[in-house]
Every structure is written in structure tokens, then in C-alpha cells.
Amino acid sequence: MDESLRRADRLRRRADFVRCYRQGRRRHGALMVLHSAPNPTGGPRLGITASRKVGNAVVRHQVKRRIREIYRRWSARSRLPSLDLVVHCKPPVGRASFGDTERELTRLLRHLVGAVSASSGGSS
RNA sequence: CGAGAACCCCAGGCGAUCGCUCCCGGCUUCGUGCCGGGGGAGGAAAGUCCGAACUCCCACGGGCAUCAUGCUCGCUAACGGCGAGGCGCGGCGACGCGACGGAAAGUGCAACAGAGAGCAGACCGCCUCCGGCUCACGUCGGCGGCAAGGGUGAAAGGGUGCGGUAAGAGCGCACCGCCCGCCCGGCGACGGUGCGGGGCAAGGUAAACCCCAUGAGGAGCAAGACCAAAUAGGGGAGCGGAAUGCGGGUCGCCCGUCCCGCCUUCGGUGCCGGGGCAACCCGGUCCGGGGCCGCUUCCGGGUAGGUCGCACGAGCCCGUCGGCAACGGCGGGCCCAGAUGAAUGAUCGCUACCCGGUUCGCCGGGGACACAGAAUUCGGCUUACGGGGCUCUCGGCCC
Numbered sequence: 001m002d003e004s005l006r007r008a009d010r011l012r013r014r015a016d017f018v019r020c021y022r023q024g025r026r027r028h029g030a031l032m033v034l035h036s037a038p039n040p041t042g043g044p045r046l047g048i049t050a051s052r053k054v055g056n057a058v059v060r061h062q063v064k065r066r067i068r069e070i071y072r073r074w075s076a077r078s079r080l081p082s083l084d085l086v087v088h089c090k091p092p093v094g095r096a097s098f099g100d101t102e103r104e105l106t107r108l109l110r111h112l113v114g115a116v117s118a119s120s121g122g123s124s
Numbered sequence: 125c126g127a128g129a130a131c132c133c134c135a136g137g138c139g140a141u142c143g144c145u146c147c148c149g150g151c152u153u154c155g156u157g158c159c160g161g162g163g164g165a166g167g168a169a170a171g172u173c174c175g176a177a178c179u180c181c182c183a184c185g186g187g188c189a190u191c192a193u194g195c196u197c198g199c200u201a202a203c204g205g206c207g208a209g210g211c212g213c214g215g216c217g218a219c220g221c222g223a224c225g226g227a228a229a230g231u232g233c234a235a236c237a238g239a240g241a242g243c244a245g246a247c248c249g250c251c252u253c254c255g256g257c258u259c260a261c262g263u264c265g266g267c268g269g270c271a272a273g274g275g276u277g278a279a280a281g282g283g284u285g286c287g288g289u290a291a292g293a294g295c296g297c298a299c300c301g302c303c304c305g306c307c308c309g310g311c312g313a314c315g316g317u318g319c320g321g322g323g324c325a326a327g328g329u330a331a332a333c334c335c336c337a338u339g340a341g342g343a344g345c346a347a348g349a350c351c352a353a354a355u356a357g358g359g360g361a362g363c364g365g366a367a368u369g370c371g372g373g374u375c376g377c378c379c380g381u382c383c384c385g386c387c388u389u390c391g392g393u394g395c396c397g398g399g400g401c402a403a404c405c406c407g408g409u410c411c412g413g414g415g416c417c418g419c420u421u422c423c424g425g426g427u428a429g430g431u432c433g434c435a436c437g438a439g440c441c442c443g444u445c446g447g448c449a450a451c452g453g454c455g456g457g458c459c460c461a462g463a464u465g466a467a468u469g470a471u472c473g474c475u476a477c478c479c480g481g482u483u484c485g486c487c488g489g490g491g492a493c494a495c496a497g498a499a500u501u502c503g504g505c506u507u508a509c510g511g512g513g514c515u516c517u518c519g520g521c522c523c
Contacts, residue, residue, distance in 0.1 A: 007145090060497095062469090066469090069469070
């Protein structure tokens with residue numbers, strides 16, 4: 001399958017982030033919080049936030065790259081509905097391993113696929 | 125071998141798979157997507173502490189205030205940086221460190237201790253003389269003289285010695301130190317076993333105020349330039365509604381409000397002058413109010429958003445020449461990140477090295493690990509931090 005993740009697949013405007021926080025659903029994990037809100041673009045978009053509590057610039061960039069990589073290579077990504085996603089990092093993620101981060105993120109994303117497809121089926 | 129001291133260098137490498145971003149070329153159903161090739165974090169990218177380039181704003185000149193710098197000569201686009209030198213301090217030494225102008229302009233400050241701390245001073249002490257006691261040495265008291273010795277302090281008004289004296293004192297002398305002038309050396313800071321003069325005055329603190337010299341306009345790439353929705357608002361023109369303006373001040377600028385003047389209009393049996401038999405009319409003056417709304421059309425500013433600024437530069441590398449050096453000249457070669465919720469990555473092999481075992485072939489485990497991520501760009505400084513090389517110093521041992 002296509003594993004590319006280009007500019008259009010990422011969240012790039014402050015307004016989109018704010019919309020996710022205000023109107024979106026939330027799912028909490030030990031390492032991160034996942035916000036999600038429907039978007040009209042026809043495909044999922046990903047945004048990642050990491051405050052300075054997570055670590056210095058090197059740590060924050062590493063965490064964001066790992067999350068982007070996990071999302072990019074996630075096998076069920078193509079089954080996601082048209083959603084804007086924001087992964088907000090919590091401080092412990094700076095010390096977590098790649099494996100732990102991957103387990104947590106995929107668990108949160110899996111819940112999302114099931115929940116949204118069920119609710120959209122019920123409403124239509 | 126052990127302690128140190130300068131200077132310089134590196135910041136893993138190779139491969140596989142899947143991705144991101146920029147540039148070039150080709151194809152393009154022009155969605156800008158594919159295909160091929162190439163570039164893609166640091167020595168500090170950091171702190172944002174200095175200095176500049178660049179951009180906009182302001183500006184006639186001068187002064188005040190504020191801030192910064194502060195030995196000399198160089199280097200540099202510039203600097204609060206760097207190099208060399210002087211002086212002082214620290215270290216056995218290699219070497220390191222230093223806001224390193226002025227305290228004989230003024231003002232202020234100095235805890236505690238101490239007799240006394242800024243027109244110095246007398247606690248213990250030293251001494252002549254007088255008096256008491258004593259055979260005497262001496263001792264006690266008093267008028268005075270003194271500051272050598274002790275003691276206090278961060279600091280007590282040159283040091284050592286000799287002379288001198290009742291005891292003392294630059295009181296006198298010698299040497300050392302200090303201050304002033306000259307001479308000599310040095311571009312200069314400054315230095316000199318140089319010459320002459322002065323008994324020594326002028327304590328400390330200027331990262332206390334201050335004085336002196338020199339320098340500084342402000343804001344910053346979210347600078348700034350261009351394109352430009354939606355909504356709201358501004359300006360011009362035309363038409364319609366009884367009537368339907370203009371100029372100036374206030375302000376950093378614009379709009380509004382407010383204020384002033386002129387014009388116009390409405391009201392007040394207002395007031396003054398003139399006219400008329402009169403209703404009233406004309407001119408002036410005083411008080412109060414109004415000087416907009418709707419539609420059509422055009423124009424400009426501007427927000428979101430986008431493009432540029434934005435990657436050839438005080439550039440890097442090599443050689444050579446000048447200079448102790450910082451650095452500069454000349455010649456040749458190279459093109460070296462440009463993201464913007466922010467790319468430069470993730471995972472997996474092998475490998476230096478480390479640990480354990482060893483039949484010395486190797487096997488098992490760990491595995492590149494410190495500080496740390498460009499954001500307009502340079503030159504520095506400072507701070508954080510892993511490792512290596514070379515030279516030098518001191519000490520120990522061996523030949």
C-alpha cells in the first residue's frame with residue numbers, strides 16, 4: 001500500500017487545531033491525548049503537538065517524528081474516515097521507547113476507526 | 125609513570141527497506157502528479173550578551189539627560205572581539221588572571237575591635253625633673269617630654285642600620301623605597317645601576333556619587349515589498365427624498381467626537397436700523413437646533429490567505445607572498461539546508477570498543493551512548509558537553 005504522508009495529509013493551520021480541541025472527541029492515554037473532529041477534505045489529516053514540558057527541542061522533535069512514522073506505517077490507516085486528528089503529547093512520552101509509543105498510539109487509533117464507522121452507520 | 129599547562133582536530137562508518145523537503149531535467153489525462161539525478165543541522169545550530177549587513181520610521185544644527193566603553197600599538201566592515209606589547213597580581217614552573225583613566229575638583233562611606241580611623245592618637249609602656257618611703261637597688265605619687273617596644277584592626281602617616289637624645293622622633297646621615305624636573309631608549313603604554321632637586325607631603329574606596337575622554341537616533345525579517353477573498357467600514361460621481369457645505373485647531377498618524385471661523389437653513393410675537401396705513405418685508409445682531417438618508421456605479425486602504433524578502437556570501441578549500449601574530453595581498457578550485465503546526469527521519473543488519481566465558485579458532489551479551497536541532501544573514505563573546513592528537517612544565521624511577 002501507499003505509505004506516503006505528504007503536506008495535504010498534515011494539519012497545518014492553527015484554526016484546524018483549535019477546531020479539534022473545541023468541537024472534537026477526546027481519547028486519553030498514558031502518553032498522549034488524541035483529539036478528533038470530522039473534516040470536509042475527504043481524507044484524514046494528522047497534527048502533533050508537544051509542549052516544552054515534554055522535553056527540550058531535540059526530545060520534542062524525536063517524539064513528533066516517531067508519532068508521524070507510526071501513523072504513516074500503520075496498516076489500518078486507509079480505513080480511517082475523513083477526520084482531523086491531533087495527537088497531544090504528555091510529558092512521560094519523552095522517556096518512552098519507540099515500542100511503547102507505538103502500542104499506545106495504535107490502540108487509540110483502533111478505537112477511533114471502530115467508533116466512527118459505527119456511529120456513521122447508525123446515523124445514515 | 126604521576127601531576128599539570130598551552131594549542132589543534134573529530135563529533136561514527138558501510139549497507140537494506142519505507143518516507144519527508146528543496147533544486148534541476150523529462151513526461152504530463154495540466155490534480156501539479158509521476159520518472160530520473162542531485163542537495164539536506166551544529167561546534168556550540170543554544171543563551172540572545174556585544175558588533176555589523178539589510179529594511180522601515182524619524183532627522184536643520186547644537187546642547188542636556190541616559191547608557192556603554194576605559195593601559196598602549198596594531199588587526200577588522202565593525203566590536204565591549206582578536207593579536208602583540210607594557211604594568212600589576214597568582215603559580216616552583218610551563219603558564220594563567222586583571223573595568224588596568226582620575227582619590228594633590230568636590231561630596232560621601234568604613235561594621236567589630238581599638239587610646240586613636242582622617243584638622244590622627246596615648247591603653248600598656250619609655251624618660252628628665254620634683255616630692256614621699258628606703259642604707260641602697262628600687263618603688264609610689266605629681267608637673268611635663270615622647271611614640272622606640274607591646275597590643276587592636278583589612279588599614280595606625282615610609283623601611284633597615286648608624287648617629288643622636290633624659291627618653292625619643294627624617295632630628296641628622298647612608299642604603300632601599302617614594303614624589304618632582306631633566307636626559308636617554310621606545311611609534312606608544314612604559315622603562316633606565318642615568319643627572320639634579322625634595323625629608324616624605326599626597327592612607328583606602330570610583331562594579332559609591334562624581335570628574336575626564338571616546339562612542340551611541342528608534343524599531344526590527346512577526347523588518348519590509350507585492351497580490352488579495354468574505355464581512356464591516358472609507359472616498360468620488362449620478363439619481364431620488366422641501367433644504368443638505370467649506371476651511372482650520374486638538375493628535376505621532378487616520379477616522380470619529382469635541383472646539384473655532386465662514387456659508388446655509390429652521391425656530392425664537394427676541395433686539396437695533398430702514399420701509400409700509402397695516403399684515404409684513406429688507407439688512408444687521410443675539411440665543412438655540414440641523415447640515416443627512418436611500419439606491420446605482422466606480423476607486424482606494426486593509427484583515428484571513430498567498431508570493432517575494434530567502435540563500436553567491438565581509439563565503440569555503442588549496443597554494444604562495446608580506447607580517448612575531450591577529451590578519452592582509454595574489455593565483456587556482458568549489459557551490460555548500462532553506463522548512464514555516466516547521467523537512468533533514470524511522471526500523472533492521474554488520475563493524476570500533478566494553479563485559480563474561482574460552483578447547484585461543486571463537487561463542488554469548490551490550491553497542492556508538494556527551495551536550496544538543498537551523499528559522500534573515502554574517503563576525504565575536506559566554507555557557508553546556510564526549511573523545512583524540514601534538515608540544516611544553518614540574519616531580520619520581522630506570523639506563
